[in-house]
Every structure is written in C-alpha cells, then in structure tokens.
Amino acid sequence: MRNNIHIPWEITVDIFSKLPVKSLCRFKCLSKLFLSLINNPQFMKTHLSQSQTKSQKLLHILGPKFYSLDLESIPSSALPHKFVALNIDFPVRTCIPMYGSCNGLLFLSIGHSPDDESYGMCCVYNPSTRELKSVPECNLVAAGDECLLFQGFGYDDSTDDYKYVMITYFRREIFVYSLRTNNWKMLPDKFIGYKRPYFVLSKFGDFLNGSIHWAAFSLHILEYVIVAFELVDERFKILPIPVPTSHVTAKGYVLFTGNEVLGACIFTVFRLNDTDNFGRQPQLWVMKEYGVKESWSRIFLPNPPPPSTKLYRSSQPYLSTRSFEYEYPLCLCRIGDSDSILMVSHLKESMDRYTKHGAKCRHVKVVSVELLACNITDGTCQKLEIVAYKPTNIWWKPLEVCVESLVSPFKF
Amino acid sequence: MAIMYALKSSDNEIFEVEQKVIEQSETIKKMIEDGAATGEIPLQVSSKTLAKVLEWCKQRQHKTVENENDDNKGKRKKERDEDDDIKEWENKFSDELKADKDVLFDLLLASNYLDLPALLSFLCQLVADMVAGKMPEEIRRMFNIENDFTPEEEKAITAEHGWAFQP
Numbered sequence A: 001m002r003n004n005i006h007i008p009w010e011i012t013v014d015i016f017s018k019l020p021v022k023s024l025c026r027f028k029c030l031s032k033l034f035l036s037l038i039n040n041p042q043f044m045k046t047h048l049s050q051s052q053t054k055s056q057k058l059l060h061i062l063g064p065k066f067y068s069l070d071l072e073s074i075p076s077s078a079l080p081h082k083f084v085a086l087n088i089d090f091p092v093r094t095c096i097p098m099y100g101s102c103n104g105l106l107f108l109s110i111g112h113s114p115d116d117e118s119y120g121m122c123c124v125y126n127p128s129t130r131e132l133k134s135v136p137e138c139n140l141v142a143a144g145d146e147c148l149l150f151q152g153f154g155y156d157d158s159t160d161d162y163k164y165v166m167i168t169y170f171r172r173e174i175f176v177y178s179l180r181t182n183n184w185k186m187l188p189d190k191f192i193g194y195k196r197p198y199f200v201l202s203k204f205g206d207f208l209n210g211s212i213h214w215a216a217f218s219l220h221i222l223e224y225v226i227v228a229f230e231l232v233d234e235r236f237k238i239l240p241i242p243v244p245t246s247h248v249t250a251k252g253y254v255l256f257t258g259n260e261v262l263g264a265c266i267f268t269v270f271r272l273n274d275t276d277n278f279g280r281q282p283q284l285w286v287m288k289e290y291g292v293k294e295s296w297s298r299i300f301l302p303n304p305p306p307p308s309t310k311l312y313r314s315s316q317p318y319l320s321t322r323s324f325e326y327e328y329p330l331c332l333c334r335i336g337d338s339d340s341i342l343m344v345s346h347l348k349e350s351m352d353r354y355t356k357h358g359a360k361c362r363h364v365k366v367v368s369v370e371l372l373a374c375n376i377t378d379g380t381c382q383k384l385e386i387v388a389y390k391p392t393n394i395w396w397k398p399l400e401v402c403v404e405s406l407v408s409p410f411k412f
Numbered sequence B: 001m002a003i004m005y006a007l008k009s010s011d012n013e014i015f016e017v018e019q020k021v022i023e024q025s026e027t028i029k030k031m032i033e034d035g036a037a038t039g040e041i042p043l044q045v046s047s048k049t050l051a052k053v054l055e056w057c058k059q060r061q062h063k064t065v066e067n068e069n070d071d072n073k074g075k076r077k078k079e080r081d082e083d084d085d086i087k088e089w090e091n092k093f094s095d096e097l098k099a100d101k102d103v104l105f106d107l108l109l110a111s112n113y114l115d116l117p118a119l120l121s122f123l124c125q126l127v128a129d130m131v132a133g134k135m136p137e138e139i140r141r142m143f144n145i146e147n148d149f150t151p152e153e154e155k156a157i158t159a160e161h162g163w164a165f166q167p
Helices: A009-016 A021-029 A034-036 A041-052 B028-035 B047-069 B075-099 B102-111 B117-131 B136-143 B151-160
Strands: A057-062 A064-072 A082-083 A087-090 A097-101 A105-109 A122-126 A129-133 A148-155 A163-166 A174-178 A185-188 A198-200 A207-209 A211-217 A221-228 A235-241 A252-258 A266-270 A281-286 A296-299 A325-337 A339-356 A360-375 A381-387 A399-402 B002-006 B014-018 B040-042
Touching: A009 A034, A009 A041, A009 B102, A009 B117, A021 A034, A021 B136, A021 B151, A034 A325, A087 A339, A097 A207, A097 A399, A105 A399, A148 A207, A148 A211, A163 A207, A163 B047, A207 A252, A211 A252, A252 A360, A266 A325, A325 A399, A325 B117, A339 B028, B002 B028, B014 B047, B028 B040, B047 B102, B047 B117, B075 B102, B102 B117
Parallel strands: A082 A381, A097 A148, B002 B040
Antiparallel strands: A057 A064, A057 A399, A064 A087, A097 A105, A105 A122, A122 A129, A148 A163, A163 A174, A174 A185, A198 A211, A207 A211, A211 A221, A221 A235, A252 A266, A266 A281, A281 A296, A325 A339, A339 A360, A360 A381, B002 B014
C-alpha cells in the first residue's frame, strides 16, 4: 500500500465514529490528538448515534460473573447452536442485578443480599469501556421503607444527564439520582399512586423517548395503562393501551421497547381472556407514533406461539408461590440478519428477606434461564444456548440488552 | 431522451453519463446549476477512481428508479428481494476495494470531493471494519499518525485498557 495518504480529519473522525468501543479503547494510545478525540464528549455522542443504528448487545449477569454477547454477530442460520459469551472481568465480586440501562450504561446493584456489607450500594457501569462509578447511598429514604415499588434508568436530553428513579413501596416517595450532580433528591410530590390507585406490573422500567415506562393497572379507572415518568420535568403521565381492559389478563400484560434500528417504539404483548373473541393467542402491538393511541397497530405473528406460552413480566411481589416459572419478551432486536423478539424464560424461587431496618422484602432468585429468539418474519422460534452461562445465585433481572457505547459515567 | 454529460478525469479520459446518475454528486450538481458545465466537466479524480464512483452512482440510480415504478401490491416481497440484490452487489464492490486499498483510499477522497454522502458513509464503515481488529502501530502507519506520547505515557494508557488488547 502507498504511504503518505492524507485523509482529511473529518473523514478520519467519521471512520473512528464507526469503530467498536473495544478498538477505540485500544487506539487511545495512538497519539495525543486521538486520545482527546476518543475522550471528547461530543465524539462519544456521535459514536453513540452510530452505535444506535447498529447492533444491540446482550449483557447478562450471573452471580459474580458478568457476560456479554453481541446479538448481531449471531448468524440466524446458525440457530440453534451454542454461543460463547465474552466474560467481562467485573471489578466487584458480589451479586449484581440490573436495575436498568440506557445508551450503553447499566444501573446495577452491587450488594444485593442483605447479608452483604455493601447492601443497597449501586453503581453505574459501562461494560464496553469497563468504567464503573459508585453511586452514593440515598440517605433520604425513611427507615423501613427501603423496599421499592418500581424503578428505572434513563437519559434527560435537556440537561444532558442520566437519571435513576425509584419509588418506595410503602410511602410511595419518589427519589431521583442524577449522574451529573452525583446526588439524590426526593421529589416534593409522592407517586400518584399513594393511595394505591395504581398497581404496577413491571418493576423495572423501559426507557424510550425521554421517559421511563412501566406496565400498570389503574385502580381508579379500572383500566390497564402505561405509566411513564418524564425525565425532563420529572413527572408522571399515563399512556393508553390498545385493547380493552376486559380482554387483558394481568399476567399477560407485558411492555417492552424496540431499538433505533427497528423504530424506537413501545411494544406490548397481551395474553387475552378465554372468553373474548380473539382467542387466547398472545397479541403483539406496537405504538408507532409515541403517545398516540390511534397509532397502536397489531403485528401479526405468522406462526404465533401456542396458547400455553406464558407471557409474564414483572416483579410480581404478590405471587404467593415459592417457585414459579415465567417467560417474557426482553426486547425486539436484530438477531443475525432477522428481526426477532428475544424471549427469556425463568424458573424462579422467591423468599422473604429482611432489610437492616427490619422491613420485609421478597427476594426472587432465578434458578434457571433460557433464551429464545422468535423471528417475527417467519415465526420460527429457536433456543439460544450460551456456553458457560450457569445461572446460579442470581437475583432479579439477570439480563439486559443495550447498545455498546463510549458514554462514560464520569464525563458526558 | 436522457440528458448526457461528459466528465473529464484528471488523466483526460472522458466519461459520458446521464444527468440523473451524476446529479447524486452535490458538487457536480452545483457545477451544472451554475452553468459551469457547458462542455466537458473537468474533475480532480483519476479515471480508475471515477469509473468506480460511476459504478456506485449507477447502482444507486437503478434502485431509486425501480422504487418509483413499484405499485404497493407485493412491494414487501419485492423490496426484500431487491435488498438482497443490493447487499450482494455491495459485498462484491467491498471485496474489490478491500483487495486494492489504494483504490479504496482514492475513492474515499473522491467521494468527499464530489460530495456523495452515501458513498462516503459506506466507505468509512468499510475502512472501520478493516481496521477494527488492528493494533495501534498498524493504524499509525495506515493513517500517518505520529506518536507524540513518551514511552511512559503510552505504557500508562495501554495498561489502563489492557483488556482491549486481548483477542
């Protein structure tokens, strides 16, 4: 190859913005100019917008080990086969459930078991750059109210800030952590559901379009709705669901989001009552225009899963069984070269634990995890077996899907 | 009858091209609009590179025309087949460029000069895919980057990202 090719700087930046994060971390030592480019917050944003048009990574957690698998690297024709996931040397050796993710950042609990010294400690982690920032303990929560009703993590565009929001179980108080200020605050108003007008079905929210979303049932209007928390003005709003409430069964109402490639949308899956005219097939709906009820459209699966397929997702702290199994869609993403719904099937055990202030919290332990890739074009469903994935001693939400990004928990 | 334009490469070769094909280049479109292109349009691009540029533009033009003629019936199936065809064509195009990196870099510069954003983005991704797995020393050679770190500084940065050097 010829030497002394002069590539204009803006083209070089364009090329670099399309590189995987791992390559960029390796190329930081090229020169001072490249180090400052790769560490530049504006470049991080350009890279993120490139990344969002491409692959989604599957990240999962099991006990003290942390694995990552690039979903797009899986050729769909290779299913069902075994896949090797990358073992990330996570710096903290303890149980680490996922509380949410956004733009490649994960919000994790690093001391989940009440027996741990670091109980209740959280961190923001970017598994692509391996940067970890500890989150200070929230000392605003009233003693005995440590159990959470629901929680979520997202990005506030107006202040260029990442925020984690949690709502306590008993007092329904709302606490917001800002990554930029590294501080917690309690919002002046309690959650609209202080007197229980809402029954929240999903514990961990999905971030989309500036808001975090949870599946819920309003005891006030007796309808299933989507509860959304807008990060910009830090208030709740309600979005409609596409089917009449009378058709929906609680355990069959599931919410999940698509990614940028397939259109950033909210999806719901419903398992309907036996008595209605739709039959018991799960229905998949997409909200094409955010917030517009009329834009809900049904996606007809060519080969829908059999009626016995369980579609549940949520904390379900209300379930009385000690051991239960459920299956839920994690996300709509591109697996290999086809659009698929990634389904997770869990076998769980629940048990009651006590916080350091004596409050009873139900903890759920995942006994086994199975992943299924359901192709929405041809309706085929294949098992995704991951080598070395041994789900032992994992707690809430052992899986999370997110893009890979350079976004640093320290500077953005 | 399609309007034809004559493009002149830097080594004085003439290419006869349809207006629709060449108007994808914002640079040439502007030259035509400004009336600067009455006879041959002189370009600072070699004939070898220009031939590649036109190959790309013709393929893109082909795609746009077919989509215009589509009726809605059976569009999805047709689109999917077309996507497959385009993918196949792009793969062949990429393979040829990967085999001759001089042509690739000339084409990269030409797509910038001719203001062809789709081609530029396609080539940037191609280069990114080619260099993603390389070591810093190879990248410095390829992009003519001078290492201005002291050995100690370089070692410190490398050590911080040791995992990124593992396969």
